[in-house]
Amino acid sequence: MKLSKYYMPTLREVPADAEIPSHQLMLRAGMIRSLSAGIYSYLPLGYRVIRKVEQIVREEMDRSGALEVLMPAMQVADIWKESGRWEEFGPLMVRFKDRNEREYCLGPTHEEVIADIVRDEVRSYKDLPFNLYQIQTKVRDEIRPRFGLMRAKEFIMKDAYTLDRDEDGLDKAYQNMYDAYVRVFDRCGLDTRVVEADSGAMGGSGSHEFMVLADSGEDDLAFCTECEYAANVERAEAALEISRASKAADDLAETSADTSNNPAADATTSGVEIEKVHTPEATTIEDLVDMIGVSPEKMIKTMAYVADDQPVVALVRGDDQLNEVKLRNHLKAIELRPAHPDEFPERFGSVAGFIGPVDLSENIKIVADRRIQELEKAVTGANEKDYHLVNVNPHRDIAEIEAFTELRTVQAGDPCPRCGGALEIKSGIEVGHIFKLGTKYSSSMGATYLDENGKTQPIVMGSYGIGITRVAAAAVEQHHDDRGIVWPLPLAPFQVIILPLGNSGDVGRAAEEIYEELQDAGLEVLLDDRDERAGVKFNDAELIGIPLRITIGSRSLENDKFEVQIRRTGKEFNIDRSSACSEIENLLEEIE
Ligand code: ATP
Ligand code: MG
Numbered sequence: 001m002k003l004s005k006y007y008m009p010t011l012r013e014v015p016a017d018a019e020i021p022s023h024q025l026m027l028r029a030g031m032i033r034s035l036s037a038g039i040y041s042y043l044p045l046g047y048r049v050i051r052k053v054e055q056i057v058r059e060e061m062d063r064s065g066a067l068e069v070l071m072p073a074m075q076v077a078d079i080w081k082e083s084g085r086w087e088e089f090g091p092l093m094v095r096f097k098d099r100n101e102r103e104y105c106l107g108p109t110h111e112e113v114i115a116d117i118v119r120d121e122v123r124s125y126k127d128l129p130f131n132l133y134q135i136q137t138k139v140r141d142e143i144r145p146r147f148g149l150m151r152a153k154e155f156i157m158k159d160a161y162t163l164d165r166d167e168d169g170l171d172k173a174y175q176n177m178y179d180a181y182v183r184v185f186d187r188c189g190l191d192t193r194v195v196e197a198d199s200g201a202m203g204g205s206g207s208h209e210f211m212v213l214a215d216s217g218e219d220d221l222a223f224c225t226e227c228e229y230a231a232n233v234e235r236a237e238a239a240l241e242i243s244r245a246s247k248a249a250d251d252l253a254e255t256s257a258d259t260s261n262n263p264a265a266d267a268t269t270s271g272v273e274i275e276k277v278h279t280p281e282a283t284t285i286e287d288l289v290d291m292i293g294v295s296p297e298k299m300i301k302t303m304a305y306v307a308d309d310q311p312v313v314a315l316v317r318g319d320d321q322l323n324e325v326k327l328r329n330h331l332k333a334i335e336l337r338p339a340h341p342d343e344f345p346e347r348f349g350s351v352a353g354f355i356g357p358v359d360l361s362e363n364i365k366i367v368a369d370r371r372i373q374e375l376e377k378a379v380t381g382a383n384e385k386d387y388h389l390v391n392v393n394p395h396r397d398i399a400e401i402e403a404f405t406e407l408r409t410v411q412a413g414d415p416c417p418r419c420g421g422a423l424e425i426k427s428g429i430e431v432g433h434i435f436k437l438g439t440k441y442s443s444s445m446g447a448t449y450l451d452e453n454g455k456t457q458p459i460v461m462g463s464y465g466i467g468i469t470r471v472a473a474a475a476v477e478q479h480h481d482d483r484g485i486v487w488p489l490p491l492a493p494f495q496v497i498i499l500p501l502g503n504s505g506d507v508g509r510a511a512e513e514i515y516e517e518l519q520d521a522g523l524e525v526l527l528d529d530r531d532e533r534a535g536v537k538f539n540d541a542e543l544i545g546i547p548l549r550i551t552i553g554s555r556s557l558e559n560d561k562f563e564v565q566i567r568r569t570g571k572e573f574n575i576d577r578s579s580a581c582s583e584i585e586n587l588l589e590e591i592e
Contacts, residue, residue, distance in 0.1 A: 022476035023148030038145025038153035048493035077103035106139035133160035189488025211428030226421025238414035283353030300380035307333035356381030485545030
């Protein structure tokens with residue numbers, strides 16, 4: 001390809017609204033342009049990269065036995081109503097009506113379409129298993145589209161769906177796809193880590209995410225520093241440390257089991273009465289620490305939420321953070337949001353900043369983190385402006401705790417749930433996600449088959465996604481320097497760029513000649529034949545990240561030499577003009 005005839009609108013300046021390197025560099029390299037927030041066109045250079053990712057994914061899917069299909073982006077509401085997700089998907093789904101008032105969405109994912117495709121056709125156990133995949137545009141009305149291709153409203157996804165007779169079959173299919181994913185990301189030159197994941201709105205029993213570690217990643221991941229445990233923080237749990245205080249209390253409870261009605265024994269553990277204390281303006285944990293000198297781990301943080309229009313309070317220790325994903329999963333809530341301060345008096349009978357779980361109205365559900373169980377003589381809000389309660393014993397004083405469950409977000413240093421080693425937290429970009437769906441969709445949508453005994457069984461499904469466009473962006477995040485992108489060879493839009501410098505006819509002819517020769521050898525070559533200054537050509541070549549650069553100037557040409565530079569290492573050397581093509585081919589092998 002000749003740059004004089006190419007469309008590659010590079011930018012010198014960093015675009016103001018681009019916050020992370022991949023977004024900045026893909027705009028600057030003229031690879032993408034935004035039509036509006038989160039909606040992109042892939043320009044010639046960018047689309048070549050996207051197609052490389054697609055090709056790698058396609059080859060590995062085919063190799064794993066998956067069959068390529070293409071399903072509609074426009075989906076009828078009926079199938080989503082059948083599965084129950086028309087409501088569940090909420091505002092993320094783009095919905096519209098046709099001229100006859102029939103409801104549709106632009107597919108954010110395709111489980112329902114798959115269930116619909118197979119439900120009328122698959123009859124017997126002999127028709128199973130199989131695996132269908134597609135590479136297709138998805139639409140999601142993201143609350144905060146940002147970071148360029150990372151979180152877009154419209155993006156390209158590879159989604160695959162396995163259909164099996166039973167859980168055993170699903171386990172095999174899942175492992176097969178897991179292995180294919182490892183190969184895909186490896187071939188894309190991405191360094192990924194696999195983590196246990198939350199299944200979110202997909203439902204199902206097991207799920208893993210493939211993560212690219214990067215500071216710009218929007219996911220927090222917990223890794224054990226001593227064993228293989230790795231999980232998305234949405235799901236990660238720490239081992240429950242039994243603090244010495246509560247262990248002593250347990251021991252005491254055991255030895256005094258037969259005297260449990262003895263008020264004296266009670267007094268040693270929790271006999272101190274609740275007291276209301278004046279805490280003017282102390283609406284945060286920090287304020288309270290300063291004012292009454294109690295440490296955060298002795299406080300009960302009470303978080304007010306509205307879950308599907310019902311008031312709920314969640315309790316975590318003052319030094320912990322509530323994990324909304326865990327709360328949502330526990331409540332099985334579709335819509336979960338923090339309560340607005342205005343809602344406190346009427347819905348919670350309380351005041352923002354001073355809410356507490358003692359003597360709350362009966363219609364408010366209370367769920368508590370497991371660690372609340374261990375607390376004694378704790379501090380919490382008194383549901384009255386400028387007051388807190390001290391000496392609160394959750395078991396004695398909070399009557400209606402629905403459950404003690406895992407609600408907190410793990411923190412660096414927490415003990416690993418497998419081995420007790422310290423957890424560390426890193427940021428990651430989710431490039432792939434695999435789910436064991438089970439029978440959620442097949443049961444609700446009637447996708448069944450007859451087993452060997454003639455009995456009707458629901459098909460057991462799995463679902464597997466790769467963000468194709470996000471992979472391209474993640475590759476830039478992982479491979480760039482201060483001069484631009486450094487494409488891993490398998491994703492590079494072109495393998496070689498030729499820069500003829502100056503306007504000598506000899507140089508031009510030599511450049512054309514090697515350009516033809518490399519193309520004939522099957523390489524992807526860009527020839528910068530633009531009438532531009534050398535500086536501009538060098539800058540653009542580095543910005544767009546082509547792995548090998550050949551520079552041809554009149555001086556080295558006199559000695560029948562070309563100058564070659566490897567983008568990643570910056571290493572420069574001369575090659576003979578006569579053997580240039582084979583030397584370039586060898587170099588590319590080495591880079592790979
Ligand atoms: P996220 O948690 O990042 O919102 P998700 O878990 O909702 O993603 P999945 O439903 O698992 O996404 O989709 C499969 C893959 O599609 C993801 O692993 C990711 O690579 C990609 N993807 C999802 N949403 C977007 C988006 N808004 N823009 C670009 N790629 C996306
Ligand atoms: Mg996901």
